[in-house]
Amino acid sequence: MANFETVEVTTDLLILGGGFSACGVATEAAYWAKKNGLKVTLVDKAALDRSGAVAMGLSAINQYVGVRDGENTCEDYVRYVRQDLMGISREDLVYNIARHVDSTVHLFEKWGLKIWTDEDGKYVHEGRWQLMINGESYKIIVAEAAKNAIADAGGEIFERIFIVEPLLDGNKCVGAVGFSTREEKFYVFKAKATVATMGGAVHVFRPRSVGEGFGRSWYPPFNTGSSAYFTIRSGAEMTCQEVRFIPVRFKDAYGPVGAWFLLFKSRAISAEGGEYMAVRKEELNNWAPYGLAKPIPANLRNYLGMLDVDAGLGPLYMETAEAMQKIADAFKDDPKGYKKKVKELESEAWEDFLDMTISQAHLWAALNVKPEEKHSEIAACEPYFIGSHSGASGAWVSGPEDMDTPYKWGYANMTTVNGLFAAGDASGASSHKFSSGSHAEGRFTGKAAIKYIVEKGADPNIDNAKVDEIKAKILAPLDRYTEFSGFTTEPSVNPNYLQWRQFMERLQKIMDEYAGGVTAAFKTSKSNLERALELFVFLKEDSEKLAADDIYSLERCWENMHRVWQAEAHIRTMLFREETRWPGYYFRSDTPKMDDVNWHCFANCRFDPATGEWEMSKKDVWNIPGV
Ligand SMILES: Cc1cc2nc3c(=O)[nH]c(=O)nc-3n(C[C@H](O)[C@H](O)[C@H](O)COP(=O)(O)OP(=O)(O)OC[C@H]3O[C@@H](n4cnc5c(N)ncnc54)[C@H](O)[C@@H]3O)c2cc1C
Numbered sequence: 001m002a003n004f005e006t007v008e009v010t011t012d013l014l015i016l017g018g019g020f021s022a023c024g025v026a027t028e029a030a031y032w033a034k035k036n037g038l039k040v041t042l043v044d045k046a047a048l049d050r051s052g053a054v055a056m057g058l059s060a061i062n063q064y065v066g067v068r069d070g071e072n073t074c075e076d077y078v079r080y081v082r083q084d085l086m087g088i089s090r091e092d093l094v095y096n097i098a099r100h101v102d103s104t105v106h107l108f109e110k111w112g113l114k115i116w117t118d119e120d121g122k123y124v125h126e127g128r129w130q131l132m133i134n135g136e137s138y139k140i141i142v143a144e145a146a147k148n149a150i151a152d153a154g155g156e157i158f159e160r161i162f163i164v165e166p167l168l169d170g171n172k173c174v175g176a177v178g179f180s181t182r183e184e185k186f187y188v189f190k191a192k193a194t195v196a197t198m199g200g201a202v203h204v205f206r207p208r209s210v211g212e213g214f215g216r217s218w219y220p221p222f223n224t225g226s227s228a229y230f231t232i233r234s235g236a237e238m239t240c241q242e243v244r245f246i247p248v249r250f251k252d253a254y255g256p257v258g259a260w261f262l263l264f265k266s267r268a269i270s271a272e273g274g275e276y277m278a279v280r281k282e283e284l285n286n287w288a289p290y291g292l293a294k295p296i297p298a299n300l301r302n303y304l305g306m307l308d309v310d311a312g313l314g315p316l317y318m319e320t321a322e323a324m325q326k327i328a329d330a331f332k333d334d335p336k337g338y339k340k341k342v343k344e345l346e347s348e349a350w351e352d353f354l355d356m357t358i359s360q361a362h363l364w365a366a367l368n369v370k371p372e373e374k375h376s377e378i379a380a381c382e383p384y385f386i387g388s389h390s391g392a393s394g395a396w397v398s399g400p401e402d403m404d405t406p407y408k409w410g411y412a413n414m415t416t417v418n419g420l421f422a423a424g425d426a427s428g429a430s431s432h433k434f435s436s437g438s439h440a441e442g443r444f445t446g447k448a449a450i451k452y453i454v455e456k457g458a459d460p461n462i463d464n465a466k467v468d469e470i471k472a473k474i475l476a477p478l479d480r481y482t483e484f485s486g487f488t489t490e491p492s493v494n495p496n497y498l499q500w501r502q503f504m505e506r507l508q509k510i511m512d513e514y515a516g517g518v519t520a521a522f523k524t525s526k527s528n529l530e531r532a533l534e535l536f537v538f539l540k541e542d543s544e545k546l547a548a549d550d551i552y553s554l555e556r557c558w559e560n561m562h563r564v565w566q567a568e569a570h571i572r573t574m575l576f577r578e579e580t581r582w583p584g585y586y587f588r589s590d591t592p593k594m595d596d597v598n599w600h601c602f603a604n605c606r607f608d609p610a611t612g613e614w615e616m617s618k619k620d621v622w623n624i625p626g627v
Contacts, residue, residue: 011041014191018044019052021424024442030149040155059355062434092405093430173420174460192457199223200386206508224559225566227426245391255360266323302584320371394428497547500556
């Protein structure tokens with residue numbers, strides 16, 4: 001076996017991931033841990049300052065309720081999420097996040113984040129819930145607070161450790177194992193409670209950008225389904241695994257469209273000039289009541305554009321020039337003011353990209369795009385898993401302790417596995433938490449996890465023989481490469497193994513063609529999904545033949561295994577839900593309508609680690625009374 005030193009770390013609370021929700025967990029848990037003499041340990045596969053989906057920065061905080069200024073209520077937010085998710089959301093979780101999110105935003109400001117304010121000192125809104133920020137250093141600021149909190153409580157942070165598997169003691173999570181992405185070290189983390197916050201997943205589906213463009217995607221390439229893998233393999237019940245997210249973005253560099261739609265009030269049109277949201281308005285009747293209420297759910301907006309593309313009316317365009325012209329027109333009688341306004345709008349347009357998707361600015365520059373002169377192409381991206389944004393996939397977690405919710409079996413945000421908590425993209429059915437809501441959810445999850453440790457935390461019971469077995473399995477791709485790579489003159493062609501890229505492309509091909517990817521125009525059906533599952537049997541069999549020539553490739557092998565489990569949960573749940581509820585995200589051509597009688601419910605799944613079987617179940621949707 002590859003000669004990796006084993007490093008053991010014992011802690012009370014283990015935080016897996018270092019993104020927005022992990023920083024929330026760390027900030028709050030460290031406070032309560034210090035009071036109770038407990039240790040907090042955080043493990044990130046990257047470096048905390050620039051890890052996760054916010055690595056590059058953001059131009060807006062997408063969830064701010066504004067209770068302080070009487071702008072909205074938490075109930076308003078619950079109604080908004082219910083509407084956007086076509087009626088399927090865990091309202092207890094959404095409410096819990098909404099009532100904590102404003103204080104999180106105020107903390108961000110206290111820690112040094114510049115939130116735009118107007119001449120009266122009020123926050124500048126991009127839309128009803130969004131605040132404009134100077135967000136290039138957003139992640140660094142939030143990470144610094146987490147680091148300080150952990151240091152103050154005497155905890156530890158491990159960076160560049162890739163977490164692979166959970167450690168289990170029956171239906172209890174007692175830690176995790178992983179390996180360093182820099183040194184030959186295998187890590188065993190033993191913990192009384194563990195919080196999974198390892199983000200969502202990208203590259204499960206074949207991306208539009210392949211070959212030289214590979215790695216360019218809307219969702220950052222470093223989150224690879226580890227939250228889903230970890231919770232599924234622990235035996236946790238999962239929810240909304242069918243609810244993927246497909247954003248419509250500027251094509252090929254995936255630049256954000258929020259500022260264009262919300263701030264500049266831009267229109268999206270087909271190549272023939274029709275505004276699909278207006279031309280295809282009648283279609284919304286088929287998706288009542290959600291299609292007829294405002295705001296129109298993101299998936300339905302996508303869907304109307306997709307209908308144009310299906311009808312041969314593509315490409316689609318964002319009418320940038322028209323939008324900028326309209327705003328500047330208010331100054332048309334004042335030539336100096338007009339010029340100044342146009343300049344201001346231009347710089348806002350570019351800044352939007354430079355804050356969070358620099359590659360889009362490169363692409364515009366490379367293609368000589370002048371947004372003030374000509375429209376720019378937009379397109380539906382390949383599907384992603386991001387439960388904190390407009391998707392909803394994640395673990396099924398316990399509701400807040402002080403709310404009269406039917407979904408309550410333990411501590412807030414604990415999964416159905418004892419001692420295993422989830423937040424951010426890792427917790428399901430509570431979309432639209434975004435960066436701020438993920439941090440807020442992290443905070444109360446961290447507090448609940450410490451409470452669990454104080455009240456129930458026993459020393460972790462670890463089966464060392466099992467750990468040795470897992471270590472051998474994790475390092476096996478390195479051994480396989482050493483054993484067989486000399487068999488051929490070209491190491492990438494070998495009858496004894498396959499490499500991570502070959503394996504990933506096979507996974508992506510299955511997902512793309514059978515599970516409703518770009519090639520299949522986001523459509524699938526029972527027969528296609530069943531065929532995907534047949535091919536998955538062979539894919540999983542061949543995963544035993546993965547080979548890695550170095551630590552970097554070993555990480556890629558395991559990232560792809562994590563994707564496979566996210567993919568399987570997705571296929572099984574789309575197969576289980578015999579209706580089409582989120583056209584624009586995916587369309588089941590054999591059950592093309594929404595069926596509220598049978599499917600106004602959560603579709604949950606669970607992998608049983610003891611038997612290796614999957615179970616599917618329906619769970620009722622509960623609405624907060626009076627909301
Ligand atoms: C393109 C894009 C644009 C967005 N725009 C906005 C916006 O404008 N405003 C807004 O408020 N929100 C926005 N969001 C949403 C926001 O980024 C997420 O809601 C938030 O980051 C989710 O937090 P998280 O902790 O769940 O995941 P992340 O912040 O992504 O963190 C995941 C963490 O897990 C780590 N990790 C992953 N796998 C492993 C592993 N195996 N072992 C150890 N560590 C691991 C990663 O390194 C990272 O530290 C956007 C998201 C995306 C993708």
